[in-house]
Amino acid sequence: MLGWKSHVRSKLRLRDESEKDPFTGVFTCLHETQERLEFRNQILEEIHCKSLDKVGVEDGRQTKLVHLQLRESEHLAEKFSQTVSDLTAVLYLKEAEIQYWQSRVTHYHKEALRLAKGSNSLKSTLSEYEFTVECQSKELASLQKENERLKEALAQVQREKDQLLQRWMDRKSEEALRVNEYNNTQERWRRVLRHIKKHKEMDKPAVLEAMPRSAHTAHTENH
Template sequence: MLGWKSHVRSRLQQRDQTEKLPFTGVFTCLSETQERFEFRNQILEEIHPKSLEKVGVEDGRQTRLLHLHLKESEHLAEKLSQTVSDLTAVLYLKEAEIQYWQSRVSHYHKEALRLAKGSNSLKSTLSEYEFTVECQSKELETLKKEQERLKEALVQVQRENDQLLQRWMDRKREEAYRVNEYNNKQERWHQVLRYIKKHKEMDKPAVPELMPCLTGTTQKSSSANHHQSA
């Protein structure tokens, strides 16, 4: 899209250089010559021929030429005066414009200095923030490592706690088993005692028959007590 625009612009510039620019001075010169010709015709029409009848032909021609040059000089002087007046007005405008732009330049210069100071302040603040961020990043890395170490320690503590809990439960289970065994033995012993008490008033021969059972039970109870105390 931009390629054909550039091509058209270059072709137009080439046409201006070949067709317009070489004749710019010619057109200006032709315009000035035409203006001068019209002005001379106007002056010649203003000069009355009868006023020159009393003088000779040659003197009349010279008089007309002098009058023509005088009028042209006056016209050129008026044009130059007008041109000087226009240029003076333009000069005043340009001076005012220059003063305005100088004030704008001074304002922008002060603004640039202020922005430069602000930029330097922002750069220093940015450097401080970067240093703070760097320190915080290092501290964060240290905290992450410490967190990982604490996590590992926590996992180890939990593992040890589970192991201790398992050993405690095993021990309590063993104690419960021993207590149950002891309670069972005590129950059997009480049953034997009740049996003996029940048959106490029975015949004496029945007592020796119970002695082997009682003796075996007593030995078992003593061995159980000895194992429990161990």
């Protein structure tokens, strides 16, 4: 919204300047002419008021003209002197301003040099940081690859461990089954042997009674 306003304002300023430029010299010349006319009328009135009746008409005119030119020259000299004085004061002021601005320029130049040095230092520091970051990025990428490799190796070791543990548990289960079977077999044999022994003990008196006396005595002696 502000763009068109500034555009219109700049166009109006250019129009005013273009319309005033042709008449600037005319206004200045008119002002100077009016000032000279007023000054001449003032001088003529002063001369007319003086007692010049004793002088002839022609001499009076010449005298008036000389006085007019003399007073006009004096006025112009005073005006020029005042202008020179004003210009001198303006010159001193401008010189003071120039010295001030030169000191400011020197100050800003030194400040610019200091900032340039600081900028160069910061650029070098930034370059070092960028190099460090690049090295650390490469090292991080290498560590990430190494980490991935170690993770894969750990997973492989974990799988192998699980497989070994499963085989060990299977082997222990088989050994437990074999031990249980062996114990069961031994228990069955013990039961059979106890049963056989029991039957032998139960059949032994009947056999002894059926044997002859002599045989029984021989058998006892043998035992």
